[in-house]
Amino acid sequence: MTDTPRIAIDAMGGDVGASVMSEGAARALAIDPRLKFLMIGDEAAIASCLAAHPALKAATEILHAPEVIAGTDKPSQAIRRAKTTSMGLAIDAVKQGNAVAALSAGNTGALMAMSKLALRTLPGIDRPALAALLPTLGDNDLVMLDLGANTECDANNLVEFAVMGAVYARIVMGLERPRVRLLNIGEEELKGTDEVKAAAAMLRSAPELPLSFDGNIEADRIGRGEADVIVSDGFTGNVALKSVEGTARFITDLLRRAFTSSFRSKAGFLLSRPAFHMLKTHLDPNNHNGAVFLGLNGIVVKSHGGADAGGVANAIAVAAKLARASLTGRIAEDLARFHAAHPMPAAAK
Known part of the structure; x- marks a missing residue:
């Protein structure tokens, strides 16, 4: 896994949105200068927030997303809008290999549903x-x-x-x-x-x-x-x-x-x-x-909706650490070892 992980951030999720997500990313970058970011959401709002953080701006690419998943949206509604929302595009960045992890402070049910559909589960999960x-x-x-x-x-x-x-x-x-x-x-x-x-x-x-x-x-x-x-x-x-x-x-x-x-x-x-x-x-x-959705073919981290900049920075650090340690590969290895020692009966497969 690369030592300069790129984290896809749903900049519009959570109670505050782009301002706190940008401030949190800036704090995380100050601690770990090797980080890179793909910030997804309203391009103008994100650019305005990055203007106050030159180092973060240099380490960040912006991807415009015209829509946001609301806290009241049902998972089924969110899935239908995955290709136009900041949350959906953050998950897709992981699927396409454009980021090693996705971070969102938005709707937990929507994040889980979209992540599972886009990334699928690991073998044996x-x-x-x-x-x-x-x-x-x-x-x-x-x-x-x-x-x-x-x-x-x-x-x-x-x-x-x-x-x-x-x-x-x-x-x-x-x-x-x-x-x-x-x-x-x-x-x-x-x-x-x-x-x-x-x-x-x-x-x-x-x-x-x-x-x-x-x-x-x-x-x-x-x-x-x-x-x-x-x-x-x-x-x-x-x-x-x-x-x-x-x-x-x-x-x-x-x-x-x-x-x-x-x-x-x-x-x-x-x-x-x-x-x-x-x-x-x-x-x-x-x-x-x-919090982390474990068992997917990719890393998805859920931040508290009301997290402050320090909380967002902590969530980014978690995402980077799991990516550098090849979380998904290590889960797959341990499960393969368990299933080899305890094969399921044919009827139960």
Whole structure:
């Protein structure tokens, strides 16, 4: 993979659009000067934003797109407009080999549908999954998937997610054998749905995979640092993610209210400001921005719609790192190794 990755950016997606995407790209370029960009959207708006960033302008090509995918657009509507929208053309740039990754802060469902249709899934992958990094109390972040791409999954899907999540963890966190666990209603082997129990049995019998399967984990242990990869179906994973994010906002809002409730509390806040700042930074989703659709024939990164420039820069860094590490090739290799050791019955193929 090239050491000067070119990232295709849907400049019009998200809550703010070209201004924050350009500012984020400029920050990413300042950190990694080898980056190149293809910014897609309203040409005049993008050019205006690039004027404030000479270095970014020199590293960027603009591709005009007359339309934008709205947050209210259904995936079926988005697919029909793929060839005229900034999101669709960003994905197409990856398909055509004009970029190593696509980044969008737009409609998640539309991005997933268009990506799957245009790029297709890797050999051995039934369904792609949405994976993201979450903060923990441990030394590393946590990779969690699926976070909403698939509401229902069978045991084979969950095993594929485990393999893909482990590859992601090895690349992003530099782990040799990531600890993988299945999200469940209990740690006991007998707990959970038939699909989860079957997936656990398959992972236990796969020593050829470069991961350590550590069984089940309950939702209240997600952030404890007891796993490097947590796997679930998309419905459960999305509910868990929103619960974690909501709890984080609840805690910070509650602390803010408590520290302003009285003069004594305000004085206490001044003494504890460094600790409060550390907590806020650790829980800030911008510092972990950049979810990835794993399992596609190409890299597609989803930024938070409300991400600031720092969050966009983090998402770009994720895209570049995965491209340089040949994410798709490494997923294909691990899955081929697993399927060679565990061939599916002819009736199940």
